[in-house]
Amino acid sequence: MKVVVLTGAGVSAESGVPTFRDADGLWEGHRVEDVATPEAYDLQPSVVHRFYDARRAALAGVEPNDAHRALAVLEEALGDDLLVVTQNIDDLHERGGSTRVLHMHGELRSALCRGCRSRVAWTEDLGDYPPCPRCGVSELRPDVVWFGEIPYEMDRIMAALEEADVFVSIGTSGAVYPAAGFVQYAAAGGARTVELNLEPSAGSHLFDDARHGPASVLVPAFVRELLG
Ligand code: APR
DSSP states (O other), rough: EEEEEEETTTTHHTTOOOSSTTTOOOTTOOOOOSSSSHHHHHHHHHHHHHHHHHHHHHGOOOOOOOOHHHHHHHHHGGGGEEEEEEESSSSSSHHHHOEEEEETEEEEEEEEEETOOOOEOOSSSTTOOOTTTTTSSOOOOEEEOOOSSSOTTTTHHHHHHHHOOOEEEESSSSSSSTTTGGHHHHHHHOEEEEEESSSSOGGGGGGEEEEHHHHHHHHHHHHHHOOO
């Protein structure tokens, strides 16, 4: 059984990581869309750095929850037949025990050099313009895929969706493409499709099965069912 799991901000919400489009999803009065663009970075890099530096620093104070841990249990059982594709830039899947994770929207604990294009592991602030450890140029930006940029790993993701027997979407509003279209792509390839979300997402009706409630409850139950 080949399974592809797509996760969004909702899988980390119970760990205390704010989602984007729920009530508390604003930051200092900015809509996330206003800081998460290359244009915003060109115009006001310090504002964009403050936003991501704060989110990176906040990772130290959060822990994975039962949803992340249940996906690690699923990986133990399925091995290479499980792929977790996350839109999240936190590292809670990895800290919850998952190893086969693709961060299609990048990672907070990574920096991207605008000089040499290297992606380097990064845990400190970027707002004080540190030099790139590879090329020495002070052009490190958050290694995050902004609106208008192309997500990472699309070839591997599309290939896995084509082969999937089961596609599960967890904690995502279905507002942002291309991830919002994965359900239709997986279904066209013959996968059974399941949504696990706090409330019906924009694309809820596209799934064979949609279950609504907190991820920390729904995901462990679904994993037990899948492995049962
Ligand atoms: N359990 C399950 N689902 C939850 C929970 C929870 N405890 N809490 C919230 N949710 C659901 C919300 O109902 C919502 O549908 O998670 C979803 C979060 O949606 P968004 O905030 O839009 O986050 P996401 O879908 O991950 O956003 C996609 O948009 O801003 C960009 O690049 C950013 O990766 C992000 C992308």
